[in-house]
Every structure is written in structure tokens, then in C-alpha cells.
Amino acid sequence: MTAEIWDVIIVGAGLSGLSAAHLLRKRNAKLKMLILEGKDRVGGRTVTTEIPAANGVDRWDFGGQWVGSTQTHILELIKELGLETFPQFNIGKKVHHTGGPGAKVRTYRTSIPALSPLVLLDLTQLLWKIDRLCATVCVQDPWRTPNAVELDSMTLHSYIKQHAWTAELKEEMGLCSRSVFGMEPSQMSFLFFLMYAAAAGGVLPLLESTPGSAQELKIKGGTQQLSQCLAERVGWKNVRLGSAVTAIWQDAEWARVTTTTNTFLCRAVIVTCPPHLAAKIHYQPALPSQREFLTQNMPVGHMIKFIITYQTAFWKEKGFSGEIVAGSSSGCPFCVTFDATSPSGNAALVGFIAGEQASQWSSEEGGERREAVLSSLVKYLGCEAASFIHYEEKDWAKEDYSGGCPVNVMAPGLLTYYHPSLRKACGRIHWAGTETATLWCGYMSGAVQAGQRAAVEVLAELCPMALTQEEQQAVEHSLTVKDAVKQTPSSKHTYPSTTKAVVVATLAIGAVLLLAHNQNALLKVKSYLTNVFSTTTQNIFLL
Numbered sequence: 001m002t003a004e005i006w007d008v009i010i011v012g013a014g015l016s017g018l019s020a021a022h023l024l025r026k027r028n029a030k031l032k033m034l035i036l037e038g039k040d041r042v043g044g045r046t047v048t049t050e051i052p053a054a055n056g057v058d059r060w061d062f063g064g065q066w067v068g069s070t071q072t073h074i075l076e077l078i079k080e081l082g083l084e085t086f087p088q089f090n091i092g093k094k095v096h097h098t099g100g101p102g103a104k105v106r107t108y109r110t111s112i113p114a115l116s117p118l119v120l121l122d123l124t125q126l127l128w129k130i131d132r133l134c135a136t137v138c139v140q141d142p143w144r145t146p147n148a149v150e151l152d153s154m155t156l157h158s159y160i161k162q163h164a165w166t167a168e169l170k171e172e173m174g175l176c177s178r179s180v181f182g183m184e185p186s187q188m189s190f191l192f193f194l195m196y197a198a199a200a201g202g203v204l205p206l207l208e209s210t211p212g213s214a215q216e217l218k219i220k221g222g223t224q225q226l227s228q229c230l231a232e233r234v235g236w237k238n239v240r241l242g243s244a245v246t247a248i249w250q251d252a253e254w255a256r257v258t259t260t261t262n263t264f265l266c267r268a269v270i271v272t273c274p275p276h277l278a279a280k281i282h283y284q285p286a287l288p289s290q291r292e293f294l295t296q297n298m299p300v301g302h303m304i305k306f307i308i309t310y311q312t313a314f315w316k317e318k319g320f321s322g323e324i325v326a327g328s329s330s331g332c333p334f335c336v337t338f339d340a341t342s343p344s345g346n347a348a349l350v351g352f353i354a355g356e357q358a359s360q361w362s363s364e365e366g367g368e369r370r371e372a373v374l375s376s377l378v379k380y381l382g383c384e385a386a387s388f389i390h391y392e393e394k395d396w397a398k399e400d401y402s403g404g405c406p407v408n409v410m411a412p413g414l415l416t417y418y419h420p421s422l423r424k425a426c427g428r429i430h431w432a433g434t435e436t437a438t439l440w441c442g443y444m445s446g447a448v449q450a451g452q453r454a455a456v457e458v459l460a461e462l463c464p465m466a467l468t469q470e471e472q473q474a475v476e477h478s479l480t481v482k483d484a485v486k487q488t489p490s491s492k493h494t495y496p497s498t499t500k501a502v503v504v505a506t507l508a509i510g511a512v513l514l515l516a517h518n519q520n521a522l523l524k525v526k527s528y529l530t531n532v533f534s535t536t537t538q539n540i541f542l543l
């Protein structure tokens with residue numbers, strides 16, 4: 001069989017692969033470029049599906065959904081493709097249930113969760129510490145972060161255990177980890193968590209649905225349109241669906257890319273699949289052992305996303321926003337829900353079963369999972385929740401060529417010893433995909449940034465004249481630590497002033513409560529102050 005000859009082959013028609021293709025096409029219309037995709041659709045971890053709703057049918061996202069105002073790469077793409085965004089509805093009471101099934105279900109209206117003053121104090125001190133550490137992280141080269149080896153040798157769980165005082169906050173942090181990564185805090189390196197947060201501008205933007213955060217806006221008509229529009233611009237004839245790449249061979253002249261049915265020759269390859277799937281492709285010659293070790297040890301999260309449509313948004317009528325946050329001890333299968341009413345007014349809720357809850361509920365029958373979700377919704381929002389129009393869910397662990405979501409994380413030790421190989425090209429092979437991004441890594445925006453970066457690398461090899469001066473410099477000189485830190489949006493996001501006020505108030509109340517009633521807590525305060533003192537001293541010496 002004779003092999004087809006192309007200039008560039010891109011593995012994966014998700015946002016990263018199609019963004020790379022789009023940039024290559026814009027810079028050099030003559031480049032012969034082919035995108036090979038394992039699924040029978042474009043979009044990868046974004047998929048928009050039509051389901052029954054109050055006014056007939058409507059479209060909802062079952063993968064990536066929200067964008068935020070600091071996510072410049074995705075926002076520019078949305079604008080370029082002529083798509084529109086609309087804000088996430090978050091007005092009204094939010095429901096919060098942690099502390100065990102018997103604990104009181106609380107409601108609150110601000111961005112500060114309904115926690116006791118003591119837990120709020122604990123939360124504030126923990127976030128403050130983590131955000132200070134985030135500011136020291138070099139996202140581009142995380143192994144250069146001060147104390148990198150120590151930070152990378154612990155998990156998020158061990159850091160929380162050491163630095164959070166209250167059991168409720170520990171549960172709260174588990175919940176956050178589950179809803180952001182689809183993973184438990186014990187499964188990821190603390191330095192990885194810091195890097196991920198730093199790439200988003202801090203911890204708060206990962207969690208809130210306020211300006212600057214990850215859950216601020218949604219795209220009218222759904223996010224899969226981004227990939228469909230990109231495929232249109234690149235040319236559908238250059239996208240081959242149902243074409244999973246199984247092997248990539250390289251020699252001095254060519255890269256040979258094979259699928260189960262075809263072989264292609266090309267001068268450069270961009271691999272955009274998530275690291276655990278990139279590791280399944282056979283490479284000849286073998287990739288450097290650092291790269292192999294890295295990708296074989298980057299587990300992917302587990303999320304089941306569900307949408308439930310209703311005749312009316314009864315929760316809004318009752319003064320609720322639709323946001324429910326429930327800890328694993330509450331007995332609720334999901335960790336979080338939000339209002340998902342469509343721009344055309346079809347009422348819906350969206351929710352996530354994630355981390356250990358996803359692995360537990362994934363093995364149950366679909367009907368049982370649905371009943372458990374509904375009974376929790378009835379408990380938190382009222383009996384109207386039982387009268388739904390349609391329930392639809394997607395278990396991403398069962399999706400071919402994804403095998404989990406939303407992102408791959410790194411176990412302890414990987415960042416300090418193996419991370420340089422994550423983005424470093426191996427001969428003719430360049431690496432993209434959201435996991436390789438330095439801004440909003442793990443998000444759709446990161447996928448676009450990473451695809452564009454890989455396209456620039458390929459242009460530098462195949463047609464350097466197509467690069468801007470800035471791009472040429474970026475390729476020639478890998479960024480310095482200082483520049484990389486400067487690039488992260490961290491300085492843009494500050495704590496809301498209300499949070500600052502709460503810090504002061506809760507510090508005072510918490511201190512009085514602690515000292516007056518609890519000998520054990522007194523010891524914790526002492527150990528905390530000693531810790532702050534020793535960290536400050538250490539930092540002074542590190543300066």
C-alpha cells in the first residue's frame with residue numbers, strides 16, 4: 001500500500017488539534033495538513049447534545065462548558081468565529097451541605113460559603129497560604145519553584161491534613177478537588193495543584209462563578225460549535241473521523257503515522273490527545289524514557305455529567321440559584337449542580353458526579369443513579385424536582401478516546417523530575433493538548449493556547465518566514481522564570497473585599513471561641529503560629 005504524503009499530521013480533532021490546524025492554515029495556506037481523529041465526531045472533551053426540553057428540544061453541553069473573562073485564548077477564538085456568550089445564572093440562595101448526612105443544610109447568597117465562623121477562618125487562612133505559594137510557582141518550569149522537591153513530594157491531601165484545622169474544611173477541599181479535577185486530593189501532587197491554580201490566576205478563579213473565574217460565561221448553542229466551525233475553516237476534507245492513530249515512526253526524512261487502515265508520511269506531527277492516550281501510541285524509535293514515564297503516570301479524572309430538563313425553573317421561583325454544593329459525607333451522589341437554563345428559556349439543571357463518587361456510582365445501573373440524583377434534588381430544592389422532563393448523563397470514563405475527564409493530573413515526584421519532557425518536541429513530534437498549556441491548563445482556553453504553541457513550533461521548522469518576530473523569539477529562547485511568572489494572570493485576581501472583611505471578623509471571633517473553649521484548638525493555634533513563623537523565616541532566607 002502506498003502512503004499518502006502530507007506536510008503536517010495532527011492527531012486529535014479536539015480544540016487543541018483544530019486550533020493548531022487553524023493557525024497553520026492562516027499562516028500558510030499551502031501547507032498540506034491532515035487531522036486524524038479516533039472518534040466519529042470533532043470536539044474531543046466538548047460535545048453538545050440535543051435533548052427533550054419544555055419547548056420541544058434544546059442543546060446542552062455534556063463536556064467543557066464554561067469560559068471566564070481572563071481566558072483570553074478561548075475568548076478570542078469565540079469572537080473570531082462569531083459565537084456569543086451569556087452569563088452563568090447565579091442569583092438567589094445557594095445550598096451547602098457538608099459535615100455528614102445529619103448536618104444542617106445551609107443556604108447562602110454571596111460568594112462566601114455558609115460555613116461556621118471557625119471553618120471560615122480556617123478556609124481563609126488555608127486559601128491565603130495556598131495563594132501565597134501559588135505566587136511563587138513558575139508555571140512554565142515548575143521544578144524551579146522554591147522548595148519544589150518538598151512541595152512535589154506531598155499530595156494535596158497531605159498538605160490539607162497538615163494545614164487545615166477543621167474536619168469540615170478537609171471535607172470542603174475534597175469536594176473542590178472532585179469538582180475541579182474529578183479526583184481525590186490524595187491522587188495528585190501538591191506542586192501540580194499549585195501550578196494548575198497559578199495557571200488560572202490563583203485558587204479562587206477555579207472555584208467561583210464570579211467575574212474572572214472559570215464558571216463565568218457559557219457559549220450560546222454550545223461549545224462543540226467551536227470545533228465544528230474550526231473544522232469548517234480548515235476544511236472538512238482535511239479531517240478524517242474514525243481514524244485512531246496506533247503508531248508513529250520517525251527517520252531522518254519522514255514521520256510515518258499509521259492508523260488501523262492507513263499509513264501517512266509527513267514532515268511534522270502534532271499529538272494533541274490527553275497524556276494517558278498519547279502513551280498508548282507506539283513510537284519508533286522509542287520516546288525518551290522521561291517522557292514515557294511522565295505520560296504513563298498522569299492519571300485522568302472521572303466525571304459523570306448530567307442535565308435534567310424541567311417545565312419551569314421552579315428553583316428560581318423559590319429563590320434558589322440552582323447551585324448546590326454537597327460533600328461526600330452528605331450521602332448525595334453529586335458534588336455540585338448549577339442552573340443550566342438555556343438562552344431560549346428551557347429550564348434545566350446541570351450536575352457532576354465526580355472523583356470517588358463517580359467511581360462508586362459508575363458501576364451502578366443508570367436508573368439507580370438517576371433516582372439517587374433526583375432524591376437529593378428533592379431534598380435540597382423541594383418536591384418539584386421529581387417532576388422532570390428528561391434526564392441525560394455522560395460518563396466520560398466510558399467514552400472511547402477520552403477515557404476520563406476533565407484533565408490528567410500528576411502524581412507526586414513527576415513535576416520535579418520529569419516535567420521538562422511534557423512539551424519538549426521529540427524529533428518531528430510536537431506535543432499539544434490542554435495538559436501542556438501554561439495559561440488555564442486543563443481548560444478549553446489552555447487547549448487553544450497549547451495548539452497554537454505547537455503550530456508555531458511546526459512553522460518554525462517548516463516555514464519560519466510565516467512567524468512573527470515575537471513568535472520566533474519565543475521558539476528560540478525558552479521563557480525565563482521571570483517572564484513565565486509575569487505571563488500568568490495571577491496578579492489580576494485578588495480576594496473580594498468582602499472576603500477580606502470576613503477574614504478580619506472571623507479572626508477575632510474564631511480566636512475568642514478557640515481560646516475560650518478548646519484546649520486542643522489552642523494547641524493547633526500554637527502550631528499554626530509556629531508554622532507561620534518558621535515559613536516566614538525560611539522565606540527570608542530564600543530571598
Ligand SMILES: Cc1cc2nc3c(=O)[nH]c(=O)nc-3n(C[C@H](O)[C@H](O)[C@H](O)COP(=O)(O)OP(=O)(O)OC[C@H]3O[C@@H](n4cnc5c(N)ncnc54)[C@H](O)[C@@H]3O)c2cc1C
Pocket residue numbers: 011012013014015016017036037038039042043044045046062063064065066067243244245246272273274277278281303305396400401402404405406407432433434435442443444445447
Ligand atoms: C465533563 C467535562 C466538563 C468540563 N468543563 C469544562 C469547563 O466548564 N470549562 C473548560 O474550559 N473546560 C472544561 N472541561 C475541559 C475541556 O473540555 C478540555 O480542557 C478541552 O476540551 C481539551 O481539549 P484538547 O483538544 O486538549 O483535548 P481533547 O478534547 O481530549 O482532544 C483530543 C482528541 O484526540 C482524540 N484522540 C485520542 N486518542 C487518539 C488517537 N490515538 N488517534 C486519533 N485521535 C485520538 C480524541 O478523540 C479527542 O478528540 C471539561 C471537560 C469535561 C469532559
